[in-house]
Amino acid sequence: MLVGCSGERSILDPAGPAAREVAWLWWGMLTAFTLVFVGVVGLWLAAFRRRASPRRGEARERRLGLGWILGGGILLPGVSILLLLAVGVPAGQRLLPLPLPGGEAPRVIEVIGHQWWWEVRYPDEAGEVVTANRLVMPAGEAVDFHVTGADVIHAFWVPRLGGKIDMLPGRVNRIRLEADEPGVFGARCAEFCGTQHTHMQLHVEAVPPDDFEAWLKARRRPPPQAEGHDPAREAFDEHCAGCHRVEGLAEGTGGPDLSDIGSRATLGAGVLAMEEGAIARWLAEHQTLKPGNRMPAHDHLDAATLEALGAWLETLRP
Ligand code: HEC
Ligand SMILES: [Cu+2]
Known part of the structure; x- marks a missing residue:
């Protein structure tokens, strides 16, 4: 205990x-x-x-x-x-997003629960930023989270920052959370949402406000493209772009945004730690690592293609 x-x-x-x-x-x-x-x-x-x-x-x-x-x-x-x-x-x-004494509105971050991954959106006049399975937030200031569910009921819960709140399809719930100090916090779906509910974890990073602004600014640009990955980009266009978005390259919906995948700490909402070769492993084994997840197996692609895809995706970072 x-x-x-x-x-x-x-x-x-x-x-x-x-x-x-x-x-x-x-x-x-x-x-x-x-x-x-x-x-x-x-x-x-x-x-x-x-x-x-x-x-x-x-x-x-x-x-x-x-x-x-x-x-x-x-x-x-x-x-x-x-x-x-x-x-x-x-x-x-005190968890409610009531008006602040000074009248200013806290930053809004939208979190959308999917079976079984997290979509995180940063609405902003300068351009919206989207990421997945990772929540970057400024430390030391209140943030209003607007949460909803894309398919079934999920729940957003960062235990070290506050209470949990349901993510209901067709409705936006709000909760105000604040991290005192920069740090990394675990979060998870807190409402049983299907067989892979356990593997629906979110990596929360509270960073100093300046770093947060710098991160947003870098994320507004398409990720720089490394040389020598053309075959992987072509394979992605053919097999993956229908579901995944990569800023500047692909506009797929239905799966996590991959524009910054190389800079994430985990893969598959916490199934694998991000390290060299982890993406290729996910591509080859994701239906074993996370059975029933909504990404189809790509058994028809040979190992070399999956490896090339993995190597290229690892370079995608702001
Ligand atoms: C039919 C839609 C679909 C297609 C096609 C598809 N994916 Fe996915 N992909 C998903 C979904 C849904 C997930 C989230 C699975 C989960 O974690 O439950 C995912 C997850 C991923 C992840 C992990 C993302 C993360 O945030 O951890 C990577 C990497 C990935 N896909 C790469 C690819 C590549 C490369 C291809 C092409 C070979 C591809 N996907 C094809 C739907 C798709
Ligand atoms: Cu869930």
């Missing part, structure tokens, strides 16, 4: 204001419930040892019993629930 106390997905190791509220609420509940539990067990043990006192009449015994039922069965839960509401409702309120 102690494993839950730390790690990149621990709610007990909050890294932002919203998550701190949730963690405090949790500790408060743990303390109160432990007291109630110890008290109830104590009374239960005491009940074994207690004998009916001959001096008390039967009517008095009955009244005493009724007192315990009313007190322990109605009063105690009633007071506990009221206390929980008094603390929990304001904590939930």
Whole structure:
């Protein structure tokens, strides 16, 4: 159980204001419930040892019993629930994207859940930036996340930054999160969404605001194209461009945007760590690594083509 106390997905190791509220609420509940539990067990043990006192009449015994039922069965839960509401409702309120005191609106990042990957969009006057399975956000400032589902219900949850929120097809839900410091946080889909729900993880990177702006600016340009990858680009055009977007080259929809795939930390929403050769491995084995995922197997392509594709995709970075 102690494993839950730390790690990149621990709610007990909050890294932002919203998550701190949730963690405090949790500790408060743990303390109160432990007291109630110890008290109830104590009374239960005491009940074994207690004998009916001959001096008390039967009517008095009955009244005493009724007192315990009313007190322990109605009063105690009633007071506990009221206390929980008094603390929990304001904590939930603080996760809402209400207007900030200064009147300025926080940055908006859109997150869309797909079976079984994440689309992340940065609407911006200077040009929209799109990425997948990776969320880059500025540290030290509030960000409003607008989330929705593309197919079924998913849920967006970055445990170290705050509570989770459902991603419903046809509806946009909002949550405000903030990371105190730059860091890497784990996030995952928190609503069972099909067989590969487990493999629907999101890599969250909070970076200093200047680095964030620089990243956005670099991402607005098509990724620089390395020399000597023409055969791979042709194969991509033929077999992959219908589903995948690469800024400046392909406009496919239905799969993750690959414009910055070479700079990502993971592949397949957390199935593989990004390292040399990982993309080629994904292309050859993705239906074994993540059975049933929505990318068709490319068994008709020979190993050399898959390797060339992988080598080229690895060069795609801002
Ligand atoms: C029918 C649509 C489709 C086609 C065609 C397709 N893909 Fe995909 N691809 C997907 C989907 C959907 C995913 C997400 C799978 C998942 O993680 O659940 C994906 C995932 C990927 C990933 C991992 C992306 C990430 O963010 O981790 C890579 C790399 C990739 N595809 C490359 C290719 C290449 C190269 C081709 C051509 C040989 C190709 N795909 C053809 C739909 C497609
Ligand atoms: Cu999901």
